[in-house]
Amino acid sequence: MTSLENMEGGCQCGNIRYRINASPHILYTCHCSDCQKQSSSAFGMSLIVDTAAVEFVNGDADLKFWDTRGGDGKLKRCAFCPDCGTRLYHGSEDDQQISIKAGSLDDTSQLQPIAHIWLRSAQPWVVFERDKFHCFQQEPDNEEALAQQWQKHTLNR
Ligand SMILES: [Zn+2]
Ligand SMILES: [Zn+2]
Numbered sequence: 001m002t003s004l005e006n007m008e009g010g011c012q013c014g015n016i017r018y019r020i021n022a023s024p025h026i027l028y029t030c031h032c033s034d035c036q037k038q039s040s041s042a043f044g045m046s047l048i049v050d051t052a053a054v055e056f057v058n059g060d061a062d063l064k065f066w067d068t069r070g071g072d073g074k075l076k077r078c079a080f081c082p083d084c085g086t087r088l089y090h091g092s093e094d095d096q097q098i099s100i101k102a103g104s105l106d107d108t109s110q111l112q113p114i115a116h117i118w119l120r121s122a123q124p125w126v127v128f129e130r131d132k133f134h135c136f137q138q139e140p141d142n143e144e145a146l147a148q149q150w151q152k153h154t155l156n157r
Contacts, residue, residue, distance in 0.1 A: 004110060005021060005023055007107070009104040009105035010104060011081035012084040012085075015058065015081060016056065016062060016063060017057045018056050018060075018088070019054075020049055020100070021055055023155065024047050025048040025097065026048050026143065026150045026151075027045065027046065027154075029045050029116050030117050031119055031120075032044075032121055033121050035118070036123070042123045045101060045102035046100075047111070048100075049097065050096065051098050063080070063082075063088070065077050065078065066080065075092075078091075079091065114134060114147075115134035115140055117138070117139060
């Protein structure tokens with residue numbers, strides 16, 4: 001059984017370091033135009049975890065924030081390293097859960113997303129394995145059901 005607890009990650013320059021002290025809820029990739037912009041790449045990887053489970057072991061006082069609003073109008077607090085610019089997580093309005101930008105983890109070898117979302121705006125050359133991943137034109141229909149499926153897959157491997 002794979003344990004996803006105590007995963008560690010950090011920014012590119014190494015000043016900001018975090019540890020996740022509980023199993024995450026779900027991992028998906030998002031191809032919306034915001035995620036393409038924030039990652040400066042083709043898509044974002046969102047690892048949803050309880051805010052309380054994320055412990056900053058170095059540099060948390062240096063974190064900088066940029067606030068924006070998502071398509072749903074809700075506040076999105078984007079945390080990044082001011083020295084190297086790595087985006088580390090997005091906070092939500094209620095702050096119960098945050099979305100760790102999963103590319104900042106030290107070891108991503110145990111992680112596989114359950115879904116690709118916002119295909120509507122995906123770059124045209126990205127090819128989706130629709131028999132392996134749930135694919136959504138926009139938001140997933142039932143994120144909770146997906147999360148349960150992801151946990152079952154990921155933790156029982
Ligand atoms: Zn940095
Ligand atoms: Zn997105």
